[in-house]
Amino acid sequence: MSDAAASAPVPTLASAPERPAYRDPNVLRWLGAYTTSVTGDIVYFLALTWAVTQESGPAQAGVVLAAGAVPRAVLMLAGGVVADRFGPRRVVIGSDLVRCVVVLAAATVALLIGTELWLLVALAVVFGSVDALFMPAVGALPPRITPTGQLARVQGLRLLSIRLSNTAGPPLAAFALSAGGSPGAFGVAGALFVVSLVLLLAVRVRPLPPRDAPEAADVSTPRQEFRDGLRYLRANRRVSSLVVVIGLGEMCFSGPVSTGLVLLADERDWGTATAGWILSAFSVGGAAASLLLSLVPRVPRAGLTMSCALLLTAALVVATGNAPTAGLSIGLGALLGTASGAAMVVSNALLQKETDPRYLGRVTSVMTLCTLGLSPLLYPLVGLVAASWGTGAFFTGCGVVSVLAAGVALLVRPVRTATLRAPACHEARSS
Numbered sequence: 001m002s003d004a005a006a007s008a009p010v011p012t013l014a015s016a017p018e019r020p021a022y023r024d025p026n027v028l029r030w031l032g033a034y035t036t037s038v039t040g041d042i043v044y045f046l047a048l049t050w051a052v053t054q055e056s057g058p059a060q061a062g063v064v065l066a067a068g069a070v071p072r073a074v075l076m077l078a079g080g081v082v083a084d085r086f087g088p089r090r091v092v093i094g095s096d097l098v099r100c101v102v103v104l105a106a107a108t109v110a111l112l113i114g115t116e117l118w119l120l121v122a123l124a125v126v127f128g129s130v131d132a133l134f135m136p137a138v139g140a141l142p143p144r145i146t147p148t149g150q151l152a153r154v155q156g157l158r159l160l161s162i163r164l165s166n167t168a169g170p171p172l173a174a175f176a177l178s179a180g181g182s183p184g185a186f187g188v189a190g191a192l193f194v195v196s197l198v199l200l201l202a203v204r205v206r207p208l209p210p211r212d213a214p215e216a217a218d219v220s221t222p223r224q225e226f227r228d229g230l231r232y233l234r235a236n237r238r239v240s241s242l243v244v245v246i247g248l249g250e251m252c253f254s255g256p257v258s259t260g261l262v263l264l265a266d267e268r269d270w271g272t273a274t275a276g277w278i279l280s281a282f283s284v285g286g287a288a289a290s291l292l293l294s295l296v297p298r299v300p301r302a303g304l305t306m307s308c309a310l311l312l313t314a315a316l317v318v319a320t321g322n323a324p325t326a327g328l329s330i331g332l333g334a335l336l337g338t339a340s341g342a343a344m345v346v347s348n349a350l351l352q353k354e355t356d357p358r359y360l361g362r363v364t365s366v367m368t369l370c371t372l373g374l375s376p377l378l379y380p381l382v383g384l385v386a387a388s389w390g391t392g393a394f395f396t397g398c399g400v401v402s403v404l405a406a407g408v409a410l411l412v413r414p415v416r417t418a419t420l421r422a423p424a425c426h427e428a429r430s431s
Contacts, residue, residue: 042169080365286338321395
């Protein structure tokens, strides 16, 4: 089933003058949907963790969370095939609808009979499975809602949305838990998914450009589409290298660095307040980079800019982890958030620009699996390295990983010379 056929009834964007992403109502609807969805995710996970802890104790919380993480990882690549086969807009809407129904149903059952462990495990498994569809689809959607020249701005807005959701989500979850317990918190999460769903229904998408080879229009089975996606990655050096760069560049910053900052404050006897200040400075720096890149007209020499941002990230993460004073570590943490945020925005924009839209779901699924799949492996290393050689050694290791990412970006010429400007003929076809 082709994406063009699957998307026939979907509202589409007509050819129109390009406007800044932050002034595009279509992008803003998508951004509102994405923000409420991410906030709903945060409220859901905190509510689930709290409910399991209250029902069975903290030891079971990790088991239940793992019950959701395993299907998410296992089904991620299949989620990319589904996104490309049926269209990212349909898959994102469908996954938000399922999450909404499942979480609200769980809230209702929990209110009637309590938060039984079987209910929480089932909820985690279903939610994790749906997330495996949502993540590749949401990554494939931006090139279908905005011109190529606005992708950096859209990625900046997306990262800013994540920072805002991470700021607003925990206190919202805490309020919901204190007011209505786990059923109330699940209800708030479900309501956020309802808002996200309504906004997504109003998002319009661009039709796919015509194929250069009509005889290859359809791939008959999902398995063949999966293999076709892997062949596409192997054949496209720029895209496959960008996947490696993003996987390495984001691996440490998907959670392990935050854990390391807490251990750093404890090791230096700076106290929990200082740990909070460092983490806040890191988030503020990332938000500042996101805001800046969402406003600037264009990113010059994007591939080289990304490489320099990764090198700066490497230097700053080492300096932050080895800073002699708390004040210096807070300041360096803000700069680190700025540099790593800039690298993340530009690299994701480049990946979306360089990838054929028909393969973007599958490419995004591979990239997401690399990031989410490799990152958890570092969590045990944080404590082990900190206990054996000090927390500074862990941050030095993160710096080495960032240098490797920058090295790939600099050594692979198609990546180093990549830009975020599209040829005029490409823009005409995409419109």
